[in-house]
Amino acid sequence: MNYYLAVDIGASSGRHIVGWKESGKIITREVYRFPNDFTKIGDSLTWDLDAMFSHVKAGIDEALKLYPDITSLSVNTWGVDYVLMNGDKEILPGYAYRDSRTEKIIDEVHKLMPLEKIYSRTGIQYIPFNTIYQLYDDYKAGKLEHATDFLMMPEYFLYKLCGAKSHEYTEATTTELVNALTGQYDMEIVKALGLPERLFPEIDKPGKIIGEYKGIKCVLCASHDTASAVEAIPMEGNEIYISSGTWSLLGVKLSQPITTPESLKADYTNEGGVNCICFHKNIMGMWLINSLRNELCPGKHFAEIVREAENSNFDLTVDANDPAFLSPQSMKAAFDSISPHKPETAADYFRCAHRSLAFTYAKSVNELENLTGKNYSRIYIVGGGAKNKFLNSLTEQATHKKVVALPIEATALGNIKLQMEVN
Numbered sequence: 001m002n003y004y005l006a007v008d009i010g011a012s013s014g015r016h017i018v019g020w021k022e023s024g025k026i027i028t029r030e031v032y033r034f035p036n037d038f039t040k041i042g043d044s045l046t047w048d049l050d051a052m053f054s055h056v057k058a059g060i061d062e063a064l065k066l067y068p069d070i071t072s073l074s075v076n077t078w079g080v081d082y083v084l085m086n087g088d089k090e091i092l093p094g095y096a097y098r099d100s101r102t103e104k105i106i107d108e109v110h111k112l113m114p115l116e117k118i119y120s121r122t123g124i125q126y127i128p129f130n131t132i133y134q135l136y137d138d139y140k141a142g143k144l145e146h147a148t149d150f151l152m153m154p155e156y157f158l159y160k161l162c163g164a165k166s167h168e169y170t171e172a173t174t175t176e177l178v179n180a181l182t183g184q185y186d187m188e189i190v191k192a193l194g195l196p197e198r199l200f201p202e203i204d205k206p207g208k209i210i211g212e213y214k215g216i217k218c219v220l221c222a223s224h225d226t227a228s229a230v231e232a233i234p235m236e237g238n239e240i241y242i243s244s245g246t247w248s249l250l251g252v253k254l255s256q257p258i259t260t261p262e263s264l265k266a267d268y269t270n271e272g273g274v275n276c277i278c279f280h281k282n283i284m285g286m287w288l289i290n291s292l293r294n295e296l297c298p299g300k301h302f303a304e305i306v307r308e309a310e311n312s313n314f315d316l317t318v319d320a321n322d323p324a325f326l327s328p329q330s331m332k333a334a335f336d337s338i339s340p341h342k343p344e345t346a347a348d349y350f351r352c353a354h355r356s357l358a359f360t361y362a363k364s365v366n367e368l369e370n371l372t373g374k375n376y377s378r379i380y381i382v383g384g385g386a387k388n389k390f391l392n393s394l395t396e397q398a399t400h401k402k403v404v405a406l407p408i409e410a411t412a413l414g415n416i417k418l419q420m421e422v423n
Contacts, residue, residue, distance in 0.1 A: 002423065005063050005073040005216070006415035007056055007157070010225065011097075011246050012036055012290070014052070016059030017409055018067050019416035026416060028409060031066055032059035038096045045099040045327075049083065049090065049156075056157050064214065072419045073161075073213070074221035076228050076411055077153040078246075079174030079271075080131045084138065085149040085165075095134060098327040102133035109136050113192040116264065121189060123180035123259040123270030124173065125282060131175035136193055150199050154223035162211025162218040167203045170227035173272035178203065180257040180270050180277070206274055207422050219422055221415040226280070227273045228414030229382055233406065239378040240365060240401065241280075243410065244385025246287045248357070250364050251280020258371055266367040267321075274418065279372070281364050284320050286385050288353045291331035296346045305350050306390045314348035316341055320360035358394035365399045378402045382410035 006017045016032035034055040038045040056075070063070060084091035095101065106128055110118075115126055124130065131152075138144050151159055152171045159165050172178050172185070177200070179186040185200035204210075206222045222228045229243040230253065243249040254277040257270035271278045293305060318338050328334040335349055336342045343349045361379075369375055379401045381392060386407040396403040 002071045002420075003067040003069065004416045004419040004423070005060065005070050006221070006412040006419075007059065007073060007075040008225070008409070008412040008415060009036065009052070009056075009075065009077045009153070009157075011078050014055060014059070015409070015412065016063055017412040017416070018063050018070070019413070019420075021420070026413060026420070028413060028416065030409070032062045034059070038098065041093060044093060044101065045096040046093040047081070047096050049092075049094050053157060053160055056161070060213070060216075070216050071423050072209070072217035072219045074219045074223070074415050074419055075154040075157045076221055076223045076225045076415050077157075077171075079152075079171060079224050079226070080127075080129060080134070082131060082134070082150045082152045083156045084143060084147045085151060086146045087148055091143060091147055097129040097134075099129070100327070101137050102128050105137050105140060106133055109133060109193065112194075113189060116261065118176065118189060119264045120259050121179055121186050122173075122176050123257040123263075123277075124176040124178075125267050125269030126176075126264075127282065132177050132189070132193070135175075135195060139193070139195055144196055144199070147196070147199060152223070155220075158210065158218050158220070161213040164210040164218070166208070166210050166220060167201060168220045168223045169203050169205050170222040170224040170272040170274070172203050173270075174224055178272070180259055183272065206418055209422065217423070219419050221418045222274050224271065225411045226271065227278060228412075228418070229410040230278055230414070231274045232408070232410040232414035232417060233380050233382055235380055236378070239380060240368065240376045242361065242379060242381045242385070244285060244381050244383040246285055246290070248283040248285035248361070248385065249278075249280045250283060250361060251278060251368065252372065252376070253277070254279045254372070260371070263371050266371060268367070268371060281367070283357070283360055283364065284325050285357070288320060288325060288331065288357065289350065291328075292335075292346075292349050292353060295330060295332055296349060302388075306354075306388065308347035309350035309354055310390055312345065312347040312351040314343050314351050315355065316352060317356040317359045318352065320353075320356045354391050354394055357391060358398040361395050362398035365401065376401065378404055380404045380406060382406045382408060
């Protein structure tokens with residue numbers, strides 16, 4: 001029996017999942033889970049890299065206790081964040097994407113190369129915390145002078161395990177610095193921004209074995225969590241997917257990128273997938289609901305929250321992608337600031353969040369069909385949000401599409417699936 005380990009790290013938690021095949025089906029077992037969150041240092045939001053790596057190693061050790069003969073492992077995380085390196089030393093802090101440091105330099109970046117041109121070359125949706133803006137802020141602050149490398153989060157942890165530095169395609173595309181046609185870093189953009197060219201080596205495709213840790217092969221999976229999740233979806237044909245977690249990623253798989261002014265205006269992105277382009281839109285997702293819960297009723301079970309939301313009569317909606325929701329000190333205040341009429345009860349806020357997400361999904365589906373020139377009949381929802389039956393029902397009503405909810409650990413499953421193909 002061959003066993004494979006997925007180290008699946010999200011912005012709020014991480015998990016180690018072992019997978020193997022029985023009767024042609026992939027069986028998985030979670031062996032370790034740990035919390036993950038931003039650390040505030042002064043006014044900056046950062047990641048505690050030492051704590052995260054300690055959990056990565058502890059989870060591997062736990063997996064080895066249960067399955068001593070693990071064939072390979074791989075790591076996936078969210079996109080855009082990275083660690084600057086000077087040789088084998090980190091240049092700290094490792095900023096978190098919700099930090100506001102890039103706000104002051106975005107206009108400067110777009111003066112050096114207009115957003116329209118960047119998008120026509122990369123096809124990546126403009127988000128103020130994309131790696132391109134984070135790196136330019138580091139450049140302005142002088143932090144790149146002694147940097148020999150930058151490693152995206154999953155490749156950083158793989159480097160710490162096996163000593164090999166790499167840049168994996170799906171994760172690299174989230175930088176907004178990869179050419180959508182070549183799949184390599186776009187040196188015209190790099191030169192226009194004055195970034196050191198030494199930081200941008202050749203990009204590897206998913207499936208490469210890069211080293212070993214404790215006798216376990218270390219493999220590059222589709223290390224951007226969305227790409228791994230999409231790879232795991234058992235679709236009938238090519239239909240719409242929603243990877244529903246802290247963020248909701250709504251889109252379809254394409255053979256070629258769409259980098260038109262229309263797709264830029266609609267905020268659609270062309271991120272790397274496994275032998276495809278993941279053409280989708282980032283929507284705030286469960287961040288809205290989780291943040292309201294933490295503020296209004298911490299500890300209350302989600303089933304009770306959803307039941308109360310269903311029974312509320314508050315039917316106003318807001319744009320779930322409004323910038324007010326990105327990193328507010330108070331999510332309740334953010335809803336108050338953009339809703340024509342303030343919700344009155346906690347149930348009202350949760351109902352508003354659920355319905356707003358569903359209607360934002362519907363708007364995005366309409367945009368998607370216009371951009372691709374195709375009509376779709378189903379929406380496959382994976383990830384933690386797929387367990388939310390109320391949101392699934394609202395989504396089906398708002399989009400007029402058949403919703404197929406698959407409450408599976410899709411990201412870890414996609415990670416394991418690719419490892420199996422390599423080995």
